[in-house]
Amino acid sequence: MFFRLLLTSLLLASITGSPAVALDSKKIYQINEDRVFQIRVLNRETGKKSSIGSGFIVGDGKQIATNYHVIGQVILEPDVFYISYLGKDGQEGELRLLGLDVARDLALLGADEPVGEPIKMSPLPSRGAPIFAMGNPLDLGLSIAVGTNGGILNQTDDSRILFSGSLNPGMSGGPTFNDQGEAIGINVATARNDISFIVPSRFLTDLIEQSAAGEFETGDDLKLEVARQVLAYENNYIEQLLASEWPELDLRQFSLPGVISPTVRCWDNSAKLSAIARYKRYQIRCANKNHVYLDEDNKFVGDLIYEYFWLESEELNAIQFYNLYENLNKDQIDSKLDRDIVSNFNCETWFVEVSGQELKANLCRREYVEYKGMSDVLFTAALTGHKNKGFFITLIMTGVEYASTLPLIQKFLEHTEWRP
Amino acid sequence: MAALMLEISTRGLHRYQSIEREVTTIGRALDNDIILSDPTVAPHHLKIIRYGDDSVEIVNLTEVNPTRIGGHQRASLVTEALPVSLEIGRVQAQLLPQSFAVAATRPLAGGGRRGHLFGHASWAVILVLACLIAGGLEFYLNSYNSFKWSDLLKYVLRETVLTIGAFVLALTILERLLVNRWEIRQLVTSIALIYLLYYCSAYFVDAMDYLFSASWPSTLFRFGWYLGLIPCAIALYLIHISHLKRSRSIILAVLIASPIAVPSILQSPELRTLLDDFSSAARYHNSLSSMDLHLKPKVSIETFIQQAQNLGPGAYAD
Numbered sequence: 001m002f003f004r005l006l007l008t009s010l011l012l013a014s015i016t017g018s019p020a021v022a023l024d025s026k027k028i029y030q031i032n033e034d035r036v037f038q039i040r041v042l043n044r045e046t047g048k049k050s051s052i053g054s055g056f057i058v059g060d061g062k063q064i065a066t067n068y069h070v071i072g073q074v075i076l077e078p079d080v081f082y083i084s085y086l087g088k089d090g091q092e093g094e095l096r097l098l099g100l101d102v103a104r105d106l107a108l109l110g111a112d113e114p115v116g117e118p119i120k121m122s123p124l125p126s127r128g129a130p131i132f133a134m135g136n137p138l139d140l141g142l143s144i145a146v147g148t149n150g151g152i153l154n155q156t157d158d159s160r161i162l163f164s165g166s167l168n169p170g171m172s173g174g175p176t177f178n179d180q181g182e183a184i185g186i187n188v189a190t191a192r193n194d195i196s197f198i199v200p201s202r203f204l205t206d207l208i209e210q211s212a213a214g215e216f217e218t219g220d221d222l223k224l225e226v227a228r229q230v231l232a233y234e235n236n237y238i239e240q241l242l243a244s245e246w247p248e249l250d251l252r253q254f255s256l257p258g259v260i261s262p263t264v265r266c267w268d269n270s271a272k273l274s275a276i277a278r279y280k281r282y283q284i285r286c287a288n289k290n291h292v293y294l295d296e297d298n299k300f301v302g303d304l305i306y307e308y309f310w311l312e313s314e315e316l317n318a319i320q321f322y323n324l325y326e327n328l329n330k331d332q333i334d335s336k337l338d339r340d341i342v343s344n345f346n347c348e349t350w351f352v353e354v355s356g357q358e359l360k361a362n363l364c365r366r367e368y369v370e371y372k373g374m375s376d377v378l379f380t381a382a383l384t385g386h387k388n389k390g391f392f393i394t395l396i397m398t399g400v401e402y403a404s405t406l407p408l409i410q411k412f413l414e415h416t417e418w419r420p
Numbered sequence: 421m422a423a424l425m426l427e428i429s430t431r432g433l434h435r436y437q438s439i440e441r442e443v444t445t446i447g448r449a450l451d452n453d454i455i456l457s458d459p460t461v462a463p464h465h466l467k468i469i470r471y472g473d474d475s476v477e478i479v480n481l482t483e484v485n486p487t488r489i490g491g492h493q494r495a496s497l498v499t500e501a502l503p504v505s506l507e508i509g510r511v512q513a514q515l516l517p518q519s520f521a522v523a524a525t526r527p528l529a530g531g532g533r534r535g536h537l538f539g540h541a542s543w544a545v546i547l548v549l550a551c552l553i554a555g556g557l558e559f560y561l562n563s564y565n566s567f568k569w570s571d572l573l574k575y576v577l578r579e580t581v582l583t584i585g586a587f588v589l590a591l592t593i594l595e596r597l598l599v600n601r602w603e604i605r606q607l608v609t610s611i612a613l614i615y616l617l618y619y620c621s622a623y624f625v626d627a628m629d630y631l632f633s634a635s636w637p638s639t640l641f642r643f644g645w646y647l648g649l650i651p652c653a654i655a656l657y658l659i660h661i662s663h664l665k666r667s668r669s670i671i672l673a674v675l676i677a678s679p680i681a682v683p684s685i686l687q688s689p690e691l692r693t694l695l696d697d698f699s700s701a702a703r704y705h706n707s708l709s710s711m712d713l714h715l716k717p718k719v720s721i722e723t724f725i726q727q728a729q730n731l732g733p734g735a736y737a738d
Contacts, residue, residue, distance in 0.1 A: 276566035316564060318710035324564045326626075326708040332701050339698035344734035347704040349633040350727065351718045358718055360633075362704035367733040375733070378702045385712050403729065410725045 022179035028132050029144045031181050032056070035116050037085040038136045039066045039095075039109070039173055041073050044082055054135035054174030055085060056183065058121070059208045061114035066173030067188055067199075068100055068107045069293045075222045076295050083109060088142060091115075099211035102226050103233035103292050103302075104159045104203040105188050107173075108211050119175055121201040122182035124161060127151040130179055131163060133187050133198070135171025145171070149184075152200065154262040157237070157290040160197040161185050167196035227371035230292055234302060234400045237263075237290070238408055241304075246415055251284060252310045254391060255417040263288040264304065279313035279324060292399060294371070297341055301374070301399020306412070307331065311390035318387040325390040329382050333396050342376065343367045351384070355418040358384050359393075363409070365402050375402040379409050422474050423518040424502070426454060428511060433600045438518075444468045446508065447481070460485050460509030468515065475500045476515065485509045526663040529606070537613075538606045538661060547612035548584065554619045555580030580615075587611045594676065599662045606661045614653055618645070630709035633716045639690045646681035698737035 023031075039055040042048065053070030057063070064085060074081045074097070083095040095109040125131065126149070133145045147165020152158050163176065167190040175183040176198045185198035210216065216225060241261055249258030249266070259266055266286035273281065285307045292302040311328065313321055347364035359381040368374040377400060382392040395412060397405050424439040426446075437454050444453045449463035456465070462482035469477040479496040480487040488507035489497045497504070503520065506513040529538040537543050559575040560567070591607055621641060628637035655673035658664045664672070685691055693699065719727070 274565060277564060278566060279564055313564075319561050320564065322708050322710040323562050326706065329706045329708060336700050338700070339737035342700070343736045344698060345702035345704075346732055346734035347702055348728070348731050349705045349716065350724045351633075351714060351716050352724045353718050353720055358712075360705075360708065360714075361724065362702075362706070363728050363731060364702040364704055365731060365733060366702075367736075369736065378704075380704065380706075382706075382708060384708065387710060390708075402731075402733075406725050406728055409728075410721055413721045413724075 023181050025132050025144050025146050028177050028181045033088050035119050036134045037087050039070050040084045041081050042084050052170050053172040056175040057116045057118045061118050062111050064109045065204050066107050068105045070173045071107050072295045099207050099216040101207045102229040104199050105293050106207050108207050119183045122184050124184050125178045132177045135174030137168035137170045155289040157263050163196040163198045166194050223370050227374050231401050235404050238404050251308050253419050257415045263290045278315040282310045284308045303398040305396040307394045309392050313388050321388050331394040333378050354413050354416050357418045360384050377405045425516045427514040456511050458509050458511050465508050529660050541605045544605050544608040551612050551615045610657050627709050629707040631713050642688050646684050651677040
C-alpha cells in the first residue's frame, strides 16, 4: 500500500512537473543563516562601525554581494574606512571590493578564504508569489521578512522589484529568496508601510561575470570608476530617450513632450489659487524614478525633471502680468550641495525661436568636484512677447555628461509646438 | 586796546561774547564776567587780561581740567597773535579780534525764492502726495488678486508713510543734534525726492537687465544708489540746506548713509558672490519684460544648441 502511494505521488509529480515542496520562512532562515552576514564599514583608527548592512555568499564562496550604498563610505574615504563581514557565530574578516554596479546599487566583495556555501540564484517568481527577505535590521540580529512579489517596476528602468514586505535599515544588501530558498534579488530600499524594493538577481549575476572578466577599475581612485559607471548609465538612458517616440501633452496653447519614458511619471502640479486671483496658472511636473545613489554627501543623481508652467490673465495689465510672470520664473535644482562637492553654476542666456515663438532660454551647468565629467544641468525657457500669456519649461538633469544633454534639450524644443 | 571776541562753539552754531574790560574772568561761578554752565568748567577757570599794546594775557586759574591754550596746557600765555584756541573743560572756544573776517554769506537754496523746491512747504506736501501715489501705484502693479482699497491703504501706510516718516524723524533728530536747527520742510522734500527717484529707477533698471540680458544694470544701480547717490544727496543737503562746511558735510554724509548703505550692500547677491565665491543656486537672468526689448539676437534651435556646446563649467570655489 505504501509503495503504491509513493509511486502514485512520483507519477503525479512527473506528469505535472511540479518542483520541490515550497519552503516556509523558518526553513529558509535555517538553511541560509550561515550564508547571510552583517556587512560593516569600520573606521581604521577606532575599529568601530560607521555603517552597517547585510550581504550574502555568492559565486565561488569567497564572494559576498551587498548594496553599493552599504559600502559607499569606503569609496569616499578609502584611507579612513574598510569593509568587514560578521557572521552568525561571530566569525569576521576584512573584505576587498571586487566590482560595482552603481546604477543598480550593487557591490561585489571578496574574502581571502571561502566563507561558506554560495547561495544559488534564481529568476523572479510569478507576481504575487511569496518571497522572503533576510538581513540584519537595525543591528538587532539576523531576521527574515515575509512578503509577496509585486513584479518588476518599469519606472525604475527595470532595476527594482516591488516587495510587499517590510525592509528596515540594516537589511540592505541581504538576499531575497523564493520559496525554494534561492536568491531572486537583493534587498535595497523601502518606502515604509510594507512597500520595499529589491534588485533583481540577474544584475548580480552580470556583476559577478563582469568582475571575473576583470572589467572593473578598482584601483586607488574608486570615484573614477563610479563616475564612469554613472555616466555610462545616464548616457545610455538619454540615448534611449532620444531614440524613442515621444507622446504629446497639451497645455493650453502648447503641445509638449509628454511621458517620454516608462521611467517618468507626470503629475498636475498646479497651485490652488485664491478665489480672488485675477490670473490662471497651470503646472505639470514630470520626473523619473530611476535615481542613482552616488554617495553619502551627494545622495542621489540621475534626476530627469521637466516642468511646464502656463500663466494667463484677461484682467491684469501688461506690467502687472510681467511682474507676476517674472516672480514665478525662478526654478532651481532642488539640492543644496556644498562647495566641496560641486562647482558654481555657469549660466548663459539666449533668445530662441521655437515654433514661431520667442523663448528666453537660460542654460546652466555645474560640475562635480570629485566625479570627473559629471554635471548637473538646468535649462529654462520662458515665452516672451505676449502681453497676457506666459509659459516656461524647466528641464533639470543631474549626474550627467553635459554634452549628452544638449540633444535632449534640442528634442524638447523641437517637440514644443505653439498652437495659435 | 582793540576789542576782542570770545567765540564759544556749540553744535554747528557759535556763541559770541564781547570782551571789553581790561580783565575778564570766565568760569561756572555766577560772579564771572562770562559764565559757562558746563560741569567740566571750574568755578573760576581762566581770566583774560588786555594790555595797552594790543597784547593779551590768558591765565589759567584751575587745577582741575586746566585750560589748554593754543593746544597746550600752560599756566599763562601773553600774545599778540590772534586767534588763540582755548579748551575750557570740554568747551571749545576761540579768542578773536573783533576785526576777524567772517566767511562769505551762503545763499539760501534756490536763492531764497518762495517758489523754489526747498523754499516752500507746499512743495514738501506735493512731493509727499506724489510718494503716496507712487506707493499706491506700486501696490496696484504688484497686486494680482481682486483690488481692495483697504489693502491699498494698509500697503501705502506701511510702505510709504512709515518709510518716509521714519527717515524724516531720524534725520530731524540728527539734524537737531548736528547743526542745532530744524529744517523739516526741506528734509521732507529731500526724502520724498529720493523715494520717488528710487521708485522710478527700479522699473527702469529691471527693463535694462532684460535689454542687456545681464545683471550688471541692477548691480550698478544697487551699488551706485547706496554708495554714490545717497551719500551725495545727504552731502548736498548738508552743504546747501544746512550750510555746513564741505569737508564736514562729506564726512557726515558718509556716516549718516552708512547704516542704510552697509546692510543693503552686504545683503546684495553681488557682494555675497565676492565675499563667498560659492553658491549652490544657479544665478541666471530670469528678468522678463512686457516691452520685450533685448539686444541679444533671436537664434534658431540649432544655433542655440551649437553655441551651448561652448558653455564651460562653473568656477570651482576655493
